[in-house]
Amino acid sequence: MSATANSKGVRNIRELSLDELTQYFEVMGEPKFRAKQVWEWLWAKQAHSFSAMTNLSKELRQKLGEHFTLPVLTIDATQQSSDGTVKSRFRTHEGHLCEGVLIPTEERFTACVSSQIGCSLACKFCATGYIDRKRNIDFDEIYDEVVLLNQQSERIYGHKLTNIVFMGMGEPLLNYKNVLRAIERITAPDGLGMSPRRITVSTAGVAKAIRQLGDDKVKFKLALSLHAPNDAKRNEIMNINASNDLQSLVDALNYFYQQTKNEITLEYILFKDFNDSQKDAEELVKLYRRIPADLVNIIEYNPIDLAKFEKPTEEMTDAFMGYLAKNRVNARLRRSRGKDIDAACGQLANKN
Numbered sequence: 001m002s003a004t005a006n007s008k009g010v011r012n013i014r015e016l017s018l019d020e021l022t023q024y025f026e027v028m029g030e031p032k033f034r035a036k037q038v039w040e041w042l043w044a045k046q047a048h049s050f051s052a053m054t055n056l057s058k059e060l061r062q063k064l065g066e067h068f069t070l071p072v073l074t075i076d077a078t079q080q081s082s083d084g085t086v087k088s089r090f091r092t093h094e095g096h097l098c099e100g101v102l103i104p105t106e107e108r109f110t111a112c113v114s115s116q117i118g119c120s121l122a123c124k125f126c127a128t129g130y131i132d133r134k135r136n137i138d139f140d141e142i143y144d145e146v147v148l149l150n151q152q153s154e155r156i157y158g159h160k161l162t163n164i165v166f167m168g169m170g171e172p173l174l175n176y177k178n179v180l181r182a183i184e185r186i187t188a189p190d191g192l193g194m195s196p197r198r199i200t201v202s203t204a205g206v207a208k209a210i211r212q213l214g215d216d217k218v219k220f221k222l223a224l225s226l227h228a229p230n231d232a233k234r235n236e237i238m239n240i241n242a243s244n245d246l247q248s249l250v251d252a253l254n255y256f257y258q259q260t261k262n263e264i265t266l267e268y269i270l271f272k273d274f275n276d277s278q279k280d281a282e283e284l285v286k287l288y289r290r291i292p293a294d295l296v297n298i299i300e301y302n303p304i305d306l307a308k309f310e311k312p313t314e315e316m317t318d319a320f321m322g323y324l325a326k327n328r329v330n331a332r333l334r335r336s337r338g339k340d341i342d343a344a345c346g347q348l349a350n351k352n
Contacts, residue, residue: 013068014042014140024067030060038064043191046147048072073144078152086152090145092117096134098169100145102152110163111149113142115179116170121204124237125227125269127304128169136175142182146192164194166201167223171240173201173209183220196220202267205244210252214259222256223265223297224249228275229283237274250290257292264292269299270317272310281323288329296324296331 016024022035037055041047050061050070071093078088086102101112117134119126137145150161164186166172172179183199185191196219203210204225213222228234234241253264268284270276288296298321301311312320317333324331 010067010069012138012140013038013064013070028063034060039190042070043143043185043188046144071140073141073148075148084157086156088148088152090114090141090148092137092141098137098145100149100168102149102156104153104157104159108162109153109157109159110165111146111153111161112165112167113145113149114168114170115142115166115172115175119170120174121171121238121240123204123225123239125271125301125304125307125309127306130306131169133170136178137170139178139181139185142178143185143191146182146186150192161194162198164199165223166199171204171206173203173206173213176209176212180216180218183218187219200265204238204240205249206240207244207248207252210249210256214256217260219260219262221263221265222253223267224253225267226284226287227267227269227271229280229287233275233280237271246287250287253291253293263294266291266293266296267299268296269301270312270320271301272312272316274309276312276316276320278319278323281320285324285327285329294330296329297334298324298331299334 013021018035018039021039022032025032025034034056038053041053047053048070050064050068053061053064056064073090073092076089076091076097078086080086084104088100088102090098090100092098096117098114098117100114103110103112114137116136118131119128120133121129123129146161146164153159153161166179179201183196183201186194186199187196199220200223201213201220202223202225210222225238226234228237231241231245234246256262257264266288268275284296298317300317301309303309303311321331321333
């Protein structure tokens with residue numbers, strides 16, 4: 001069951017637009033400004049109960065409670081890494097679990113959020129891929145993830161979030177409407193007011209949805225989880241490549257860029273003796289030149305119990321990076337954060 005309604009069919013109040021909320025108060029015989037007050041409580045003030053809406057009468061708050069639900073995400077458990085990274089396990093109103101990560105650096109405070117409970121893509125190297133997808137995360141729950149991680153950032157580090165990445169559990173583009181609606185609320189002046197340029201949505205590669213992002217003229221950045229430089233290798237580790245091969249993704253990314261001019265990043269995890277050779281680097285350079293990508297993030301592999309992959313030696317990693325640099329590829333090596341608490345890239349699995 002989604003968070004949109006409870007068993008009696010009472011609607012989640014955060015599903016309503018401001019116009020719908022205004023109509024509700026008009027039917028109730030209440031002044032229009034009440035709608036704006038409630039809207040502010042729901043989004044700008046992030047109220048998690050009707051009782052928190054203290055500038056409404058007790059009677060009105062009671063009526064809202066009878067007519068609507070206000071399901072919210074809560075923090076079930078947290079762990080702090082030795083490097084300052086904080087992993088949170090969130091619980092939905094009906095008891096599902098998902099995870100989010102707060103990643104602090106000297107210059108940035110980044111929230112890594114999830115878009116699905118589990119994942120249906122079953123990528124071989126990712127712990128979430130071994131968890132069945134239970135459901136999509138609703139847009140208001142994604143909003144709650146950001147709110148809760150922002151509160152953590154302010155409490156622990158005295159600093160608001162500077163960036164958001166959709167790189168947690170699940171495939172964001174298979175939860176398209178909720179992800180875009182969440183980003184609308186996160187970036188809205190009457191929401192969290194964050195710049196869309198500070199938001200990156202990462203996809204394993206859903207070509208049709210990438211094109212749709214272009215048509216929708218989104219303003220956020222896009223990252224493609226590439227992880228292999230050719231179809232044969234990508235098919236081995238990412239089932240999605242069978243229906244979304246590299247040619248279709250190259251075409252979709254070029255279309256997305258033509259429509260939006262937004263930044264595109266390629267994500268490439270190095271696996272020992274699989275995609276870390278000079279031949280792999282050569283193929284990656286050729287692919288990079290066919291895509292309007294600003295950056296290639298070369299990512300350290302973080303071992304998980306269920307996968308056979310290993311991290312390459314430092315020598316192989318250096319050689320791979322050196323080849324990219326020699327061929328003028330804008331690449332950077334991304335060192336993993338939060339490995340000691342299973343909070344690094346590919347490790348999220350609701351473990352504590």
